Amino acid sequence: MSNPQKIPKLSHSDNQNYNEDAIAGPSNMESPPKIFNLTIDSLDEIFEYLNVRDLHSFGQTCKRMRKVAGEYYKQNYISAEKYGRRDGIYTKYWDKDGVVGEETEISVFGPFMKCITFDIAENERFPLKLYSDENFEGPLRYAASHIKEFKSIDHISLTRFSKINHHRIKFIEKLLPQLESIKIDRSKITCNFYEVVLKQCHNLKKMLFHESSMIEKKWLSQHYPKLKHFGILDEDQHRFDELSEFFVRNPTLRTFLTNFSILWKNREIFLNATVKLNTLVVYKGNIASLDGSLYLNQIVDLLNQLHEHGFYKELHIHVDRLYQGFSALMTTLPALKLLYIEELKQCYDLPQLTNLEVLIINFSRKPNVKDCEMLANNLIKLERLEIGQCESIYTIMPFIRRSRKLNKIIMKGYNVHNCSSRGIGGALNLTMLDKERAKLDRARKITIYVRDDVFLATKWAFKNGETNLSHIEMRRMDSR
Structure with missing residues (x-):
């Protein structure tokens, strides 16, 4: 199994x-x-x-x-990903023959789902000229009529709402007491969010606001006894004076997500905060803005000051690309454990980050195997590797051969069309990967997570469908 x-x-x-x-x-x-x-x-x-x-x-x-x-x-x-639509719940699926990204209904599994996204602007069945409040609220109306089936839902994402108000929340109001996580994505909050939503979320552990505006921020002055993870990612709103009281009233917070602009504009609040975080996540943002190279030096100095003051223990950074000067500055961040690069041109652009444990990268061009070997040698503490554009198993081979602590590889961009010439009928050659991993002394077993098309192609290609070998195991990516 x-x-x-x-x-x-x-x-x-x-x-x-x-x-x-x-x-x-x-x-x-x-x-x-x-x-x-x-x-x-x-x-x-x-x-x-x-x-x-x-x-x-x-x-x-x-x-x-x-x-x-x-x-x-x-x-x-x-x-x-699970999306609430007007007539049911849908997801994307892949099969072993390379049918990729098609949408399929999964409503029968409603009682077994833990998360669901309501993307109110994603209604492809209606042309733009036919959009109305009823059409926009269709996904919410379906949820309201099937609310008893959603007994396991503990996370919802409200995406692209032109307005989040009391009327629309009424459709999913019965879900609120069981929720542990709420994400507001690219939406406008036009109600008293605490009174309408958060006050009823007694089990709330995680809140994330992504590029979403709000009329008032009084909810930031409230106490959330179970809250562990909180984030604000917004390029347009830089000042959040209410965060000072938020940190005081929520000392059990363990993870805070923000972007470089908010971090810099509110640096006094963070430097004076008494909360002790496990993880600070500085997410995608325009780190080359404001004062250019001076700003980069200052932001790195601020991150180190926050670490020395005990504001956080572990640092995660997400950037769209490696900016000139910032690459070298990263080596001065001893708490940096996770690095996400949306577009990496060359492996040698990445410096030797000896403390890095997680690397998430999307190559903008096919990487050279020798460059990958150099990267594997430099990242001596690497435990997890995620690769977006991965057209060959030889991209990950250097890490399998050299990274002793590595135990997870996520191959997001790998599909049966890419790997058909590298494997067996579109499958991963797990036997070869297992033999290569066995050559590395004291190496951890690696679990490779792949998309469904690769998983199914491999199951059908190998004798008895074996996907769990001595040093390599393959699993569905969505099982993480």
């Missing part, structure tokens, strides 16, 4: 009540279909060979199969 955790076996009493759940068949006196003679582990293995569209078809056959397929979905698609 390649999925990280076994699906719990159904109890004997459940099996006795099986006929009550079955939809097929004219009578409860009939014997159950032979497929239910299989163990849960056997069904689990069958599901390993299916894309999410076929898994959804399985789940539609009867209530019992909905439960079994739903449990598999919950474990193996936990991080998959």
